[in-house]
Amino acid sequence: MIDWEACASVTRAEEVARALLQTCSEFDLNALRTDPVETLAESDQLDLVFEDDLPADQCGGGYYRLQPPTIHLHVAMGRRNNFTVLHELGHHLQLQHADWAYVLMDLPTEQRRCVEEAVSNQVAVQVLMPLTDDDHDEVALHPADFMAGYYGRVNASRSATLQRAKDMLRSRSSRWLLAVADIEGEVITSDTTYEDAPPPKGLRQEGFRRVASEAWERPVRGAFTEGVEYMTGGVLDDMHLEAAMDFSAQYVFVALRPTAINRLGTMTYPDHECFDESCGEVFQPLQSEGRCDKCASFRCPACENCSCAAVARSTTTCDKCWMAYSKAEMQSGIHECW
Numbered sequence: 001m002i003d004w005e006a007c008a009s010v011t012r013a014e015e016v017a018r019a020l021l022q023t024c025s026e027f028d029l030n031a032l033r034t035d036p037v038e039t040l041a042e043s044d045q046l047d048l049v050f051e052d053d054l055p056a057d058q059c060g061g062g063y064y065r066l067q068p069p070t071i072h073l074h075v076a077m078g079r080r081n082n083f084t085v086l087h088e089l090g091h092h093l094q095l096q097h098a099d100w101a102y103v104l105m106d107l108p109t110e111q112r113r114c115v116e117e118a119v120s121n122q123v124a125v126q127v128l129m130p131l132t133d134d135d136h137d138e139v140a141l142h143p144a145d146f147m148a149g150y151y152g153r154v155n156a157s158r159s160a161t162l163q164r165a166k167d168m169l170r171s172r173s174s175r176w177l178l179a180v181a182d183i184e185g186e187v188i189t190s191d192t193t194y195e196d197a198p199p200p201k202g203l204r205q206e207g208f209r210r211v212a213s214e215a216w217e218r219p220v221r222g223a224f225t226e227g228v229e230y231m232t233g234g235v236l237d238d239m240h241l242e243a244a245m246d247f248s249a250q251y252v253f254v255a256l257r258p259t260a261i262n263r264l265g266t267m268t269y270p271d272h273e274c275f276d277e278s279c280g281e282v283f284q285p286l287q288s289e290g291r292c293d294k295c296a297s298f299r300c301p302a303c304e305n306c307s308c309a310a311v312a313r314s315t316t317t318c319d320k321c322w323m324a325y326s327k328a329e330m331q332s333g334i335h336e337c338w
Helices: 010-022 029-034 036-041 080-096 098-105 109-128 133-141 143-153 158-171 206-214 307-312 327-332
Strands: 047-051 061-065 070-074 177-182 187-192 220-223 235-237 239-245 251-258 266-268
Touching (some): 010 080, 036 047, 036 080, 061 080, 080 098, 098 109, 133 158, 143 158, 143 251, 177 206, 206 251
Parallel strands (some): 047 070
Antiparallel strands (some): 061 070, 220 239
């Protein structure tokens, strides 16, 4: 029998969620695992309301109201809705449980919020993403393979799948950077189990684009020669990489770890060369005023151009007279034919 008062801590969230689900008789957990949204939409225990207007700068989400018991869902694309509605169901189960609800009521506001959120996350995880003994063995050996296979087996999003793997690896003190990237190498989501920072979301990684093309046929394993690039211009080297394509063939799961046991990767700051051939400046990222919001390349401190300038003027010869532009003409973009 669980001691509810002793579990008023984020570190006990998994235990509380398990106890709540074990005593839950109002919902069919198998049905929730198969189709959470449809199951809750048909439930007579609470209402599920689909909201039309999405909150600003959000790709989905939801919230729970106690009276009357209602889950409000801002519909997202893909499987994200499944985790959202089960998370909100977690709030419902907590506030409807007499013993646990009173424990929450006695907590300071901020502590209560953290504990309640952690338990709701665990409710969603335990319903939607059950684990087998084989899962624990596979994630320890090949995390990317595990994430790709697990994503194909459960009804959770790629982000939730990555978080599940991260939690399992962290519990074993395994050192991994985890990421999901599209086939062009842009990072969709990422996290870390140790001190090295995860690959930044939204930044295209040339190495991820390469392994995405290689992972079409089989999982990729080996030294990661390109390194992980960060917004600062730093590159994390000395990393081993594993990658596996998900069943959609549109996204690749990536796992990286330092090649040296119990150490971090090596951070370097390579020189950058200006994309504008008329300039040719070689500079350090810290000398730049920052990355371009459009192309994400560093602006040259000498001419202030980024790769957009090279794209806009993709040729170094005139398309009328076929004479080469001079450096001055390349910089101005003006050429007179004689």
